[in-house]
Amino acid sequence: MEFSHIPVLFQETIDSLQIRPDGVYVDGTAGGGGHSQAILDKLTTGTLLSIDQDPDAVAVVTRRFAGNPCSLVRQANFSQMARVAREAGIDRVDGVLLDIGVSSHQLDTPERGFSYHSDAPLDMRMSQSGPTAADLVNTLSWQELADIFRRYGEEKSARSIAQAIVRAKEDKPIETTLELAELVKASVPAAVRREPGHPARKTFQALRIAVNGELDRLSEGLDAAFSLLRPGGRLAVITFHSLEDRMVKQRMAAWCEGCTCPPDFPVCVCGKKPRAELVYKKGLAPSERELEENPRSRSARLRVCVKLRDHALDD
Ligand SMILES: C[S@@+](CC[C@H](N)C(=O)[O-])C[C@H]1O[C@@H](n2cnc3c(N)ncnc32)[C@H](O)[C@@H]1O
Numbered sequence: 001m002e003f004s005h006i007p008v009l010f011q012e013t014i015d016s017l018q019i020r021p022d023g024v025y026v027d028g029t030a031g032g033g034g035h036s037q038a039i040l041d042k043l044t045t046g047t048l049l050s051i052d053q054d055p056d057a058v059a060v061v062t063r064r065f066a067g068n069p070c071s072l073v074r075q076a077n078f079s080q081m082a083r084v085a086r087e088a089g090i091d092r093v094d095g096v097l098l099d100i101g102v103s104s105h106q107l108d109t110p111e112r113g114f115s116y117h118s119d120a121p122l123d124m125r126m127s128q129s130g131p132t133a134a135d136l137v138n139t140l141s142w143q144e145l146a147d148i149f150r151r152y153g154e155e156k157s158a159r160s161i162a163q164a165i166v167r168a169k170e171d172k173p174i175e176t177t178l179e180l181a182e183l184v185k186a187s188v189p190a191a192v193r194r195e196p197g198h199p200a201r202k203t204f205q206a207l208r209i210a211v212n213g214e215l216d217r218l219s220e221g222l223d224a225a226f227s228l229l230r231p232g233g234r235l236a237v238i239t240f241h242s243l244e245d246r247m248v249k250q251r252m253a254a255w256c257e258g259c260t261c262p263p264d265f266p267v268c269v270c271g272k273k274p275r276a277e278l279v280y281k282k283g284l285a286p287s288e289r290e291l292e293e294n295p296r297s298r299s300a301r302l303r304v305c306v307k308l309r310d311h312a313l314d315d
Protein backbone atom coordinates (compact mmCIF):
# COMPACT_ATOMS: atom_id res chain seq x y z
CA MET A 1 0.00 0.00 0.00
CA GLU A 2 1.31 3.41 -0.92
CA PHE A 3 1.12 6.00 1.81
CA SER A 4 1.85 9.43 0.42
CA HIS A 5 1.33 11.96 3.17
CA ILE A 6 3.21 15.21 2.59
CA PRO A 7 4.14 16.30 6.12
CA VAL A 8 3.75 20.01 6.90
CA LEU A 9 5.98 22.30 8.98
CA PHE A 10 8.29 19.34 8.94
CA GLN A 11 11.73 20.61 9.90
CA GLU A 12 10.29 23.25 12.23
CA THR A 13 8.45 20.57 14.20
CA ILE A 14 11.40 18.19 14.47
CA ASP A 15 13.75 21.03 15.49
CA SER A 16 11.26 22.29 18.09
CA LEU A 17 11.27 18.93 19.89
CA GLN A 18 15.07 19.13 20.48
CA ILE A 19 15.39 15.35 20.16
CA ARG A 20 18.01 13.72 22.42
CA PRO A 21 19.58 10.49 21.11
CA ASP A 22 18.65 8.67 24.34
CA GLY A 23 15.25 10.35 24.80
CA VAL A 24 11.75 8.84 24.85
CA TYR A 25 9.17 10.26 22.42
CA VAL A 26 5.58 9.73 21.36
CA ASP A 27 4.28 10.47 17.86
CA GLY A 28 0.52 10.37 18.47
CA THR A 29 -0.37 10.72 14.76
CA ALA A 30 2.10 8.49 12.92
CA GLY A 31 0.26 8.58 9.54
CA GLY A 32 2.77 7.62 6.84
CA GLY A 33 5.61 7.86 9.36
CA GLY A 34 7.28 10.99 7.96
CA HIS A 35 7.75 12.73 11.30
CA SER A 36 8.35 9.41 13.08
CA GLN A 37 11.18 8.60 10.67
CA ALA A 38 12.86 11.95 11.34
CA ILE A 39 12.65 11.35 15.10
CA LEU A 40 14.01 7.80 14.76
CA ASP A 41 16.91 9.12 12.67
CA LYS A 42 18.02 11.13 15.71
CA LEU A 43 17.75 8.30 18.26
CA THR A 44 20.57 5.95 19.23
CA THR A 45 19.42 4.33 22.47
CA GLY A 46 16.12 6.20 22.84
CA THR A 47 12.55 5.08 22.11
CA LEU A 48 9.81 6.34 19.82
CA LEU A 49 6.26 5.15 20.40
CA SER A 50 4.33 5.75 17.15
CA ILE A 51 0.54 5.71 17.53
CA ASP A 52 -2.25 6.00 14.98
CA GLN A 53 -5.91 5.05 15.18
CA ASP A 54 -6.00 4.04 11.51
CA PRO A 55 -5.12 0.36 10.93
CA ASP A 56 -3.83 1.25 7.43
CA ALA A 57 -1.34 3.75 8.88
CA VAL A 58 -0.27 1.29 11.58
CA ALA A 59 0.36 -1.41 8.96
CA VAL A 60 2.50 0.94 6.87
CA VAL A 61 4.49 2.29 9.81
CA THR A 62 5.00 -1.16 11.33
CA ARG A 63 6.51 -2.35 8.05
CA ARG A 64 8.53 0.84 7.55
CA PHE A 65 10.23 0.64 10.96
CA ALA A 66 10.48 -3.17 11.27
CA GLY A 67 13.88 -4.05 12.67
CA ASN A 68 14.51 -0.60 14.19
CA PRO A 69 15.19 -1.30 17.89
CA CYS A 70 14.12 2.24 18.88
CA SER A 71 10.65 1.91 17.35
CA LEU A 72 7.39 0.79 18.97
CA VAL A 73 4.14 1.04 16.98
CA ARG A 74 0.62 0.77 18.42
CA GLN A 75 -2.89 1.21 17.04
CA ALA A 76 -4.79 3.47 19.44
CA ASN A 77 -6.45 6.80 19.82
CA PHE A 78 -3.92 9.36 21.05
CA SER A 79 -6.40 10.28 23.79
CA GLN A 80 -5.33 6.93 25.28
CA MET A 81 -1.59 7.57 24.96
CA ALA A 82 -0.86 7.52 28.70
CA ARG A 83 -2.28 3.99 29.03
CA VAL A 84 -0.64 2.81 25.79
CA ALA A 85 2.73 4.18 26.96
CA ARG A 86 2.36 2.59 30.39
CA GLU A 87 1.55 -0.78 28.81
CA ALA A 88 4.71 -0.40 26.70
CA GLY A 89 6.73 0.20 29.90
CA ILE A 90 7.03 3.98 29.42
CA ASP A 91 6.27 6.26 32.40
CA ARG A 92 7.49 9.69 31.32
CA VAL A 93 8.57 11.07 27.97
CA ASP A 94 10.81 13.84 26.62
CA GLY A 95 8.52 14.88 23.81
CA VAL A 96 5.12 14.34 22.20
CA LEU A 97 4.13 15.24 18.65
CA LEU A 98 0.54 15.58 17.46
CA ASP A 99 0.01 16.32 13.74
CA ILE A 100 -3.77 16.62 13.87
CA GLY A 101 -6.25 15.83 11.14
CA VAL A 102 -6.54 13.44 8.23
CA SER A 103 -3.60 12.26 6.16
CA SER A 104 -3.35 12.84 2.42
CA HIS A 105 -3.59 9.04 2.17
CA GLN A 106 -6.98 9.02 3.90
CA LEU A 107 -8.23 11.94 1.79
CA ASP A 108 -6.97 10.49 -1.46
CA THR A 109 -8.27 6.93 -0.95
CA PRO A 110 -11.82 7.18 -2.33
CA GLU A 111 -13.13 4.10 -0.44
CA ARG A 112 -12.46 5.85 2.86
CA GLY A 113 -15.30 8.23 2.00
CA PHE A 114 -13.59 11.51 3.03
CA SER A 115 -13.71 13.11 -0.40
CA TYR A 116 -16.49 14.76 -2.37
CA HIS A 117 -14.47 14.34 -5.58
CA SER A 118 -15.15 10.64 -6.14
CA ASP A 119 -18.10 8.42 -5.39
CA ALA A 120 -17.69 6.03 -2.47
CA PRO A 121 -19.55 4.88 0.65
CA LEU A 122 -20.01 7.83 3.03
CA ASP A 123 -17.62 6.57 5.72
CA MET A 124 -14.98 9.07 7.08
CA ARG A 125 -13.89 6.94 10.05
CA MET A 126 -10.15 7.27 10.66
CA SER A 127 -10.18 4.23 12.95
CA GLN A 128 -12.33 2.20 10.54
CA SER A 129 -14.63 1.32 13.44
CA GLY A 130 -17.77 2.80 15.02
CA PRO A 131 -20.59 4.77 13.33
CA THR A 132 -19.92 6.09 9.83
CA ALA A 133 -20.79 9.48 8.36
CA ALA A 134 -23.74 7.76 6.62
CA ASP A 135 -24.97 6.52 10.02
CA LEU A 136 -24.93 10.10 11.38
CA VAL A 137 -26.56 11.62 8.32
CA ASN A 138 -29.33 9.01 8.27
CA THR A 139 -30.14 8.96 12.00
CA LEU A 140 -29.70 12.48 13.38
CA SER A 141 -32.49 15.07 13.35
CA TRP A 142 -32.13 18.12 11.10
CA GLN A 143 -31.49 20.23 14.21
CA GLU A 144 -28.60 17.99 15.29
CA LEU A 145 -27.14 17.95 11.77
CA ALA A 146 -27.46 21.72 11.42
CA ASP A 147 -25.67 22.14 14.74
CA ILE A 148 -22.76 19.96 13.51
CA PHE A 149 -22.50 21.85 10.20
CA ARG A 150 -22.60 25.22 11.97
CA ARG A 151 -20.29 24.37 14.84
CA TYR A 152 -17.61 22.34 13.06
CA GLY A 153 -17.91 23.74 9.54
CA GLU A 154 -19.03 27.34 10.17
CA GLU A 155 -21.46 26.58 7.33
CA LYS A 156 -23.87 29.47 6.74
CA SER A 157 -26.44 27.27 4.97
CA ALA A 158 -26.37 24.68 7.78
CA ARG A 159 -30.12 24.74 8.28
CA SER A 160 -31.15 24.32 4.64
CA ILE A 161 -28.54 21.60 4.07
CA ALA A 162 -29.71 19.69 7.16
CA GLN A 163 -33.36 20.00 6.17
CA ALA A 164 -32.60 18.84 2.60
CA ILE A 165 -30.80 15.79 4.00
CA VAL A 166 -33.70 14.85 6.24
CA ARG A 167 -36.18 15.29 3.35
CA ALA A 168 -34.06 13.21 0.99
CA LYS A 169 -33.58 10.31 3.39
CA GLU A 170 -37.35 9.91 3.76
CA ASP A 171 -37.26 8.45 0.22
CA LYS A 172 -34.01 6.52 0.60
CA PRO A 173 -30.99 6.61 2.94
CA ILE A 174 -28.00 8.69 1.81
CA GLU A 175 -25.21 6.22 1.21
CA THR A 176 -22.47 7.78 -0.88
CA THR A 177 -20.19 10.81 -0.87
CA LEU A 178 -21.52 12.11 -4.18
CA GLU A 179 -25.17 11.77 -3.11
CA LEU A 180 -24.38 14.01 -0.15
CA ALA A 181 -22.19 16.40 -2.17
CA GLU A 182 -24.97 16.88 -4.77
CA LEU A 183 -27.55 17.44 -2.07
CA VAL A 184 -25.39 20.11 -0.44
CA LYS A 185 -24.71 21.76 -3.77
CA ALA A 186 -28.45 21.98 -4.43
CA SER A 187 -29.13 23.45 -0.96
CA VAL A 188 -26.73 26.40 -0.95
CA PRO A 189 -27.51 29.76 -2.63
CA ALA A 190 -26.48 30.10 -6.29
CA ALA A 191 -23.90 32.75 -5.33
CA VAL A 192 -22.14 30.21 -3.07
CA ARG A 193 -22.07 27.65 -5.91
CA ARG A 194 -20.16 30.20 -8.00
CA GLU A 195 -17.49 30.77 -5.29
CA PRO A 196 -14.14 28.99 -5.61
CA GLY A 197 -13.92 25.65 -3.78
CA HIS A 198 -16.54 22.91 -3.60
CA PRO A 199 -19.80 23.97 -1.91
CA ALA A 200 -19.75 20.74 0.17
CA ARG A 201 -16.29 21.41 1.62
CA LYS A 202 -17.50 22.76 4.97
CA THR A 203 -20.24 20.16 5.38
CA PHE A 204 -17.75 17.34 4.75
CA GLN A 205 -15.24 18.84 7.19
CA ALA A 206 -17.93 19.19 9.85
CA LEU A 207 -19.17 15.62 9.41
CA ARG A 208 -15.62 14.29 9.57
CA ILE A 209 -14.98 16.13 12.83
CA ALA A 210 -18.22 14.74 14.29
CA VAL A 211 -17.66 11.14 13.07
CA ASN A 212 -14.19 11.02 14.63
CA GLY A 213 -15.04 13.09 17.73
CA GLU A 214 -11.98 15.12 16.77
CA LEU A 215 -12.29 18.04 19.19
CA ASP A 216 -13.04 15.85 22.22
CA ARG A 217 -10.17 13.49 21.38
CA LEU A 218 -7.83 16.46 20.91
CA SER A 219 -8.83 17.89 24.28
CA GLU A 220 -8.18 14.54 25.99
CA GLY A 221 -5.01 13.99 23.96
CA LEU A 222 -3.51 17.33 25.01
CA ASP A 223 -4.02 16.54 28.69
CA ALA A 224 -2.72 12.99 28.25
CA ALA A 225 0.38 14.28 26.47
CA PHE A 226 1.08 16.92 29.10
CA SER A 227 0.71 14.43 31.94
CA LEU A 228 3.17 12.06 30.23
CA LEU A 229 5.85 14.73 29.73
CA ARG A 230 8.64 14.94 32.26
CA PRO A 231 9.63 18.46 33.36
CA GLY A 232 11.79 19.81 30.51
CA GLY A 233 9.82 17.73 27.99
CA ARG A 234 8.20 19.32 24.93
CA LEU A 235 4.78 19.10 23.30
CA ALA A 236 4.50 20.07 19.62
CA VAL A 237 1.05 20.26 18.01
CA ILE A 238 0.27 20.95 14.35
CA THR A 239 -3.35 21.84 13.58
CA PHE A 240 -5.23 22.46 10.35
CA HIS A 241 -8.16 24.62 11.29
CA SER A 242 -9.01 27.39 13.66
CA LEU A 243 -11.24 25.34 16.00
CA GLU A 244 -8.35 23.01 16.82
CA ASP A 245 -5.78 25.77 16.91
CA ARG A 246 -7.90 27.74 19.37
CA MET A 247 -8.12 24.73 21.67
CA VAL A 248 -4.34 24.15 21.58
CA LYS A 249 -3.63 27.84 22.12
CA GLN A 250 -5.99 28.09 25.10
CA ARG A 251 -4.79 24.85 26.72
CA MET A 252 -1.14 25.88 26.43
CA ALA A 253 -2.00 29.34 27.78
CA ALA A 254 -3.66 27.71 30.80
CA TRP A 255 -0.54 25.62 31.48
CA CYS A 256 1.61 28.74 31.15
CA GLU A 257 -0.46 30.76 33.60
CA GLY A 258 1.33 31.63 36.82
CA CYS A 259 0.20 33.75 39.76
CA THR A 260 -3.53 34.58 39.63
CA CYS A 261 -3.56 37.09 42.49
CA PRO A 262 -5.29 40.44 41.75
CA PRO A 263 -2.77 42.95 40.35
CA ASP A 264 -3.15 45.24 43.40
CA PHE A 265 -1.92 42.55 45.84
CA PRO A 266 1.51 43.63 47.12
CA VAL A 267 2.74 40.03 47.27
CA CYS A 268 1.62 36.75 45.74
CA VAL A 269 -0.59 34.74 48.08
CA CYS A 270 -1.80 32.11 45.57
CA GLY A 271 1.65 30.58 45.17
CA LYS A 272 0.78 29.41 41.63
CA LYS A 273 3.62 28.95 39.20
CA PRO A 274 3.49 28.36 35.44
CA ARG A 275 3.57 24.68 34.53
CA ALA A 276 4.82 25.36 31.01
CA GLU A 277 6.48 27.93 28.76
CA LEU A 278 5.70 28.66 25.10
CA VAL A 279 8.47 28.09 22.56
CA TYR A 280 6.82 30.35 19.92
CA LYS A 281 4.67 33.10 21.35
CA LYS A 282 2.19 33.09 18.46
CA GLY A 283 2.83 29.68 16.97
CA LEU A 284 4.43 29.10 13.56
CA ALA A 285 2.75 29.18 10.15
CA PRO A 286 4.19 27.52 7.00
CA SER A 287 6.79 29.51 5.07
CA GLU A 288 5.98 31.04 1.65
CA ARG A 289 8.00 28.29 0.06
CA GLU A 290 6.05 25.52 1.78
CA LEU A 291 2.77 27.19 0.79
CA GLU A 292 3.85 27.16 -2.85
CA GLU A 293 4.95 23.53 -2.76
CA ASN A 294 1.99 22.23 -0.75
CA PRO A 295 -1.15 24.41 -0.87
CA ARG A 296 -2.84 22.00 1.59
CA SER A 297 -0.54 23.40 4.29
CA ARG A 298 -2.30 26.79 4.02
CA SER A 299 -4.12 26.71 7.35
CA ALA A 300 -1.51 24.76 9.36
CA ARG A 301 -0.16 26.11 12.67
CA LEU A 302 2.56 24.70 14.92
CA ARG A 303 2.43 25.38 18.66
CA VAL A 304 5.07 24.10 21.04
CA CYS A 305 5.48 24.32 24.80
CA VAL A 306 8.04 23.09 27.31
CA LYS A 307 6.75 21.57 30.52
CA LEU A 308 8.30 23.20 33.58
CA ARG A 309 6.67 21.31 36.45
CA ASP A 310 3.94 18.79 37.16
CA HIS A 311 1.78 20.91 39.47
CA ALA A 312 1.12 24.65 39.64
CA LEU A 313 1.85 24.65 43.38
CA ASP A 314 5.17 22.78 43.19
CA ASP A 315 8.28 24.57 44.53
C1 LIG B 1 -1.86 14.58 9.28
S1 LIG B 1 -1.68 12.85 9.45
C2 LIG B 1 -0.11 12.64 10.21
C3 LIG B 1 1.01 12.52 9.23
C4 LIG B 1 2.36 12.20 9.84
N1 LIG B 1 2.82 13.24 10.73
C5 LIG B 1 3.40 11.92 8.78
O1 LIG B 1 4.49 12.51 8.84
O2 LIG B 1 3.15 11.11 7.87
C6 LIG B 1 -2.74 12.52 10.79
C7 LIG B 1 -2.81 11.07 11.22
O3 LIG B 1 -3.27 11.09 12.55
C8 LIG B 1 -4.22 10.09 12.74
N2 LIG B 1 -5.09 10.56 13.81
C9 LIG B 1 -5.91 11.64 13.80
N3 LIG B 1 -6.54 11.77 14.97
C10 LIG B 1 -6.11 10.74 15.75
C11 LIG B 1 -6.39 10.33 17.09
N4 LIG B 1 -7.28 10.99 17.84
N5 LIG B 1 -5.73 9.27 17.56
C12 LIG B 1 -4.83 8.58 16.79
N6 LIG B 1 -4.54 8.91 15.53
C13 LIG B 1 -5.17 9.98 15.01
C14 LIG B 1 -4.89 9.92 11.41
O4 LIG B 1 -5.40 8.60 11.31
C15 LIG B 1 -3.76 10.21 10.43
O5 LIG B 1 -3.11 9.03 10.02
Ligand SMILES: [Zn+2]
Pocket (backbone or CB within 6 Å): 259, 260, 261, 267, 268, 269, 270, 271, 272
Ligand atom coordinates in the same frame (compact mmCIF):
# COMPACT_ATOMS: atom_id res chain seq x y z
ZN1 LIG C 1 -0.34 34.75 43.26
